[in-house]
Amino acid sequence: MEIIRTVADMKARAAAWKAEGLSIGLVPTMGSLHEGHESLMDAARAASDRVVVSVFVNPIQFGPGEDYEAYPRDLERDARICERRGVDVVFHPEVDDMYAPAHNTFVVMETLTDSLCGASRPGHFRGVCTVVTKLFNIVQPHRAFFGQKDAQQLAIIKRMVADLNMNVTVVGCPIVREADGLAKSSRNAYLSAEERQAALVLSRAIFAGKAAVEAGERDAAALKALMGGIIEAEPLARIDYVEVVDGVTMQPTDAIGAMALVAMAVYIGSTRLIDNFLYEEGE
Numbered sequence: 001m002e003i004i005r006t007v008a009d010m011k012a013r014a015a016a017w018k019a020e021g022l023s024i025g026l027v028p029t030m031g032s033l034h035e036g037h038e039s040l041m042d043a044a045r046a047a048s049d050r051v052v053v054s055v056f057v058n059p060i061q062f063g064p065g066e067d068y069e070a071y072p073r074d075l076e077r078d079a080r081i082c083e084r085r086g087v088d089v090v091f092h093p094e095v096d097d098m099y100a101p102a103h104n105t106f107v108v109m110e111t112l113t114d115s116l117c118g119a120s121r122p123g124h125f126r127g128v129c130t131v132v133t134k135l136f137n138i139v140q141p142h143r144a145f146f147g148q149k150d151a152q153q154l155a156i157i158k159r160m161v162a163d164l165n166m167n168v169t170v171v172g173c174p175i176v177r178e179a180d181g182l183a184k185s186s187r188n189a190y191l192s193a194e195e196r197q198a199a200l201v202l203s204r205a206i207f208a209g210k211a212a213v214e215a216g217e218r219d220a221a222a223l224k225a226l227m228g229g230i231i232e233a234e235p236l237a238r239i240d241y242v243e244v245v246d247g248v249t250m251q252p253t254d255a256i257g258a259m260a261l262v263a264m265a266v267y268i269g270s271t272r273l274i275d276n277f278l279y280e281e282g283e
């Protein structure tokens, strides 16, 4: 496995692979890799001749006061994990190489980014869409793999790829959970032992909401009340949002329709965690 540290070298490697007729799978990450990322690598490995994992903490998707500086960085550990999963290249560019001082172009999406995390984190998805577009242009993947845990991000990237006629297939992969239910996240590392226990309230609310929908609940307000009540019972938890949106447009809805996303962001202490489930009629 190789670590490529410049945009120019990564572009040259991707071009050489393409000239050989090899298919490329990309797993975009910000590092601090966990089993959720590993499942994306496995999916990429199974579907591609060459697998690239990008490890880049993207400054422009963090707002003022967010955790850009504190975001855990450990390339050696990440590289070991990638090597174990049979990754061919870790792409780890410098910030200045990705964003030259004169950088002045951004990818901005309209309404899909208004709700959920887009409402709580203004500018976040502008940063995500911009860096993902750049990664697609640099790595030239045939397929790119994203986790369903960031459900709005996945919906937005699928929309962006369709809208801008990008030559890449976006593959969504299921949420990976700890044995006790907590969704795997790089930010779980911020939790104290007490907070780690309190964080289980997210998956408890998700499982209760899912069970209610499976039992026939279709009223979004009732569902939000049920899930919100579970979270509010945990003293260390503070709700950012619990929302029901259309699974494609990401717009809030009053009733669970053919495809709905039930999503939440909750602060446990000062750590903001997200979780969700997708309801698809007939699934």
Ligand code: PAF
Binding pocket: 028, 029, 030, 056, 058, 061, 128, 131, 132, 150, 153
């Ligand atoms: O999901 C993430 O880790 C990031 O948002 C991504 C897609 C790697 C872009 O920086």
